[in-house]
Amino acid sequence: MKTRITELFGIERPIIQGGMHYVGFAEMASAVANAGGLGLITSLTQPTAADLAAEIRRCREMTNKPFGVNLTFLPAVKPPDYPGYIRAIIDGGIEIVETAGNNPQKWLPILKEAEVKVIHKCTSVRHALKAQAIGVDALSIDGFECGGHPGEDDVPNFILLPRAADELTIPFVASGGMADGRSLVAALAMGANGMNMGTRFIATKEAPVHPRVKEAILNATELDTRLIMRPLRNTERVLTNAGVQRLLDKEKQLGEAITFADVAPEVAGVYPKVMKDGDMDAGGWSCGMVVGLIKDIPTVQELLDRIMREADDIITARLKNIAA
Numbered sequence: 001m002k003t004r005i006t007e008l009f010g011i012e013r014p015i016i017q018g019g020m021h022y023v024g025f026a027e028m029a030s031a032v033a034n035a036g037g038l039g040l041i042t043s044l045t046q047p048t049a050a051d052l053a054a055e056i057r058r059c060r061e062m063t064n065k066p067f068g069v070n071l072t073f074l075p076a077v078k079p080p081d082y083p084g085y086i087r088a089i090i091d092g093g094i095e096i097v098e099t100a101g102n103n104p105q106k107w108l109p110i111l112k113e114a115e116v117k118v119i120h121k122c123t124s125v126r127h128a129l130k131a132q133a134i135g136v137d138a139l140s141i142d143g144f145e146c147g148g149h150p151g152e153d154d155v156p157n158f159i160l161l162p163r164a165a166d167e168l169t170i171p172f173v174a175s176g177g178m179a180d181g182r183s184l185v186a187a188l189a190m191g192a193n194g195m196n197m198g199t200r201f202i203a204t205k206e207a208p209v210h211p212r213v214k215e216a217i218l219n220a221t222e223l224d225t226r227l228i229m230r231p232l233r234n235t236e237r238v239l240t241n242a243g244v245q246r247l248l249d250k251e252k253q254l255g256e257a258i259t260f261a262d263v264a265p266e267v268a269g270v271y272p273k274v275m276k277d278g279d280m281d282a283g284g285w286s287c288g289m290v291v292g293l294i295k296d297i298p299t300v301q302e303l304l305d306r307i308m309r310e311a312d313d314i315i316t317a318r319l320k321n322i323a324a
């Protein structure tokens with residue numbers, strides 16, 4: 001399948017694995033690359049720029065296909081070593097970067113000078129237009145249903161994607177709620193040029209996370225995610241668990257007076273506890289409503305083969321028969 005996204009990134013299939021904290025290691029990114037999609041290593045999971053450089057080298061040993069790196073710009077008291085991470089990305093020969101979080105403007109000139117292609121992930125048409133204006137190459141449009149940070153506008157993809165298609169001139173992928181061939185065809189129908197998936201990729205054989213995380217995904221339904229940190233305007237969609245319930249109780253009790261320090265026990269340092277140790281009640285970890293559509297743990301190759309087969313069946317048989 002050829003789209004503006006496969007052409008831009010030199011990949012075979014218009015499917016991207018979004019950056020995922022404590023999931024986006026070399027094992028994940030290389031498995032997606034080897035299956036013809038775009039896999040991404042997540043920078044901030046690597047404690048230092050030197051560790052990111054080593055992870056990029058490790059990934060290169062696992063695939064000779066293109067892969068990229070996610071750079072998430074978070075509000076932080078002590079900012080991560082972004083210049084160091086960017087140096088590791090460029091020196092590591094990475095040609096594709098997914099930016100997310102804050103506006104990437106400050107870092108674009110150095111990435112562009114190194115001929116790195118930038119896909120920026122955002123949750124509103126307003127931010128997408130801004131990113132297009134400052135010169136990113138593509139966008140990942142994250143709807144309200146997404147795992148992680150859906151922003152504060154709460155616009156689901158059935159509205160957000162056609163709105164984006166009406167306004168944008170650069171290519172974009174649909175992100176949030178994507179799981180299968182139906183998602184891909186729907187995304188294309190809405191005007192996107194491919195799709196980005198997070199949660200679905202965690203339930204694969206290669207995802208380097210504790211088996212209990214994959215089990216939790218299989219057992220959950222579309223009713224099991226919660227929005228946390230809304231009062232802090234840092235909303236995150238997570239899978240519910242005892243830690244998340246504790247946090248939501250605090251939000252109710254403290255109301256407007258709540259601060260980050262109040263919720264820190266349920267959100268700071270939670271990812272290694274969940275992803276590595278399988279401590280499923282530790283606190284909030286990102287998970288999309290799409291969890292309700294995930295019923296198995298295939299290899300990444302099986303998953304992407306199945307998605308493309310389903311998409312092809314829908315386009316060439318089901319839709320064609322309806323049209324006829």
Ligand SMILES: Cc1cc2nc3c(=O)[nH]c(=O)nc-3n(C[C@H](O)[C@H](O)[C@H](O)COP(=O)(O)O)c2cc1C
Nearest residue numbers: 018019020021100146147148176177198199286288
């Ligand atoms: C466990 C997990 C961790 C994530 N961590 C990040 C991250 O560090 N940076 C980022 O830009 N997006 C992150 N995301 C968001 C994904 O890249 C992607 O945009 C999102 O999962 C899409 O929604 P979906 O889960 O419905 O597919 C994360 C998502 C999950 C599920």
